[in-house]
Amino acid sequence: MKLPWAEPFKIKMVETIQQSTAEERAKWIEDADFNLFNLKSEQVYIDLLTDSGTGAMSDKQWAEIMTGDESYAGSRSFEKLKSTIQDITGFKYVLPTHQGRAAENVLFSALIKEEMVVPGNSHFDTTKGHIEFRKARAIDCTIEEAFDIENPHPFKGNIDLNKLEEVYKTYPKEKIPFCLITVTCNTSGGQPVSMENIKAVRKLSNKYDIPVYFDAARYAENAWFIKQREESCKSMSIPEIVKEMFSYGDGMTMSSKKDGLVNIGGFVALNNEEVFTVASNFTIIFEGFITYGGMAGRDMAALAQGLRESSNEQYLECRVGQVEYLGNKLMEFGIPIQKPIGGHAIFVDAKKFLPNVPKEEYIAQTLGIELYKEAGVRGVEIGTLLADRDPDTRENRYPKLELLRLAIPRRTYTNNHMDYIAVALKNVYDRRDEITSGYNIKWEAPIMRHFTVKLEKS
Structure with missing residues (x-):
């Protein structure tokens, strides 16, 4: 019998993370002007905002x-x-x-x-x-x-x-x-x-x-x-x-x-x-x-x-494999993601996920907010907010893809966390027809606005 795959490391230290209630999360994200970057880390259960600097060292x-x-x-x-x-x-x-x-x-x-x-x-x-x-x-x-x-x-x-x-x-x-x-x-x-x-x-x-x-x-x-x-x-x-x-x-x-x-x-x-x-x-x-x-x-x-x-093949198999594990779970639930699955993150197609939200109301950001309110999972918008305004016309640039990125930190979460994320996103997907509006900008910086933007409900 072929031996099953297992992680090429064992855990030496852990950090406690706290779950929160839906009521708490709804208040926290409103206080943060509906900008996921403005949330405090203790208000987040599983943090997929970025894979940059968020991994575990050996x-x-x-x-x-x-x-x-x-x-x-x-x-x-x-x-x-x-x-x-x-x-x-x-x-x-x-x-x-x-x-x-x-x-x-x-x-x-x-x-x-x-x-x-x-x-x-x-x-x-x-x-x-x-x-x-x-x-x-x-x-x-x-x-x-x-x-x-x-x-x-x-x-x-x-x-x-x-x-x-x-x-x-x-x-x-x-x-x-x-x-x-x-x-x-x-x-x-x-x-x-x-x-x-x-x-x-x-x-x-x-x-x-x-x-x-x-x-x-x-x-x-x-x-x-x-x-x-x-x-x-x-x-x-x-x-x-x-x-x-x-x-x-x-x-x-x-x-x-x-x-x-x-x-x-x-x-x-x-x-x-x-x-x-x-x-x-x-x-x-x-x-x-x-x-x-x-x-x-x-x-x-x-x-x-x-x-x-990072050039070790066992490490890379584990790292890319965990991202693939989450991607496969989401595809089993019928959730539209970028295929084939990438190396560091899952990218959810927000346009297909939330077809009733107008593009002017920041579809991927809306999806990110809904996922956070559902389960305390923080992703990041890779869409119209990030695309910013045309430097000449100052009009919104609407990219071909409107994506919610779920970036997986390296050597940080287990596959149980991936299962939690998948079910949380499925719960949002099951009520997608009820989500018909997004957000408007209250304030934005002149460049790279998505980091500090302030939003309000449409």
Whole structure:
């Protein structure tokens, strides 16, 4: 008899979480101006707001915390982190930052100027925000299959080469600082990019003399999908896939709070010495000295260990497998989700889930609020609120997909929690016809509004 699968770890410490009543949750979310970001953590039973910095570190990572070198310059913890990143990615130069959006701020300050365009697969919210803050424009070149949740395409994060070449033909190369490949592609549903597509983007970009950079927050999960779904890579190890993947890029930004398996941190990694020199100055201005860049030495040491652990196949099987477990439960209940199931989250199609809510009333946000009121489960809207307003017309941008993301923290919850989430969402689904209105905006920030927006019932 074949042995059943079990988690490749055992639990050493637990944290108590408290359930609440429906009446309490209804009051809390109203007091929070119907913004899930405004809820206090103790008001949330299962927190799927993000997988960023919310995972559990290993015993070896905690051991690294105790031996961190807190020297302001030349820390041995930085040297350990730098050599680890060089070994895993193949990039020569490393600049630590306190998190991923800080890495974007450093790199984009060095490369992006007003009226430039940055093509790529669906840009994440902070990425687009940093681009538009500089009065440049992000151009989405994701394949069309990504916008059909029923399409089983195995690599919905892929860049459409025809769309990309149209950008290259339309704008002079001086207006295109780089092409950005996000792995995995969060905004399109946590979907991976194939090795074949990465190679093709590199080849096309070389033709037009355009650099290629990675937003690599979930690079290990992307490598796992390449190994599972791409025939030519099945015999390769995860570290081999990662090294080849990055060999087609000129550099990367990383939010280490995802596949770095830490609670804080990020970095820029580069091959171009000139870009490194310019970016170093911005690191000092925005973050700190170039050998700590906003991170404590202990956190750099824990990150170096976490980067090693995230490339372990048993870990990745467990991590991606838990997300798949929840996705399969939801599909059994008939709940419409992005297929195939992505690496770090389940993305629920809010338009199909709540067909009676007008698009102007923020459908995915409405669904997130209903799930929280039902069971204390907090997700996040990946839809019209996140898409923000057009910087020129100031009209709402309505994305092709209106999604509720349920992001699963790493090594944090059990499959019993996944069962609870699935039933909670089914309960909302069973009363979906009763939900006919959503929310209006009372106040919003001029950019990246979804973090701080204040809403009221329609």
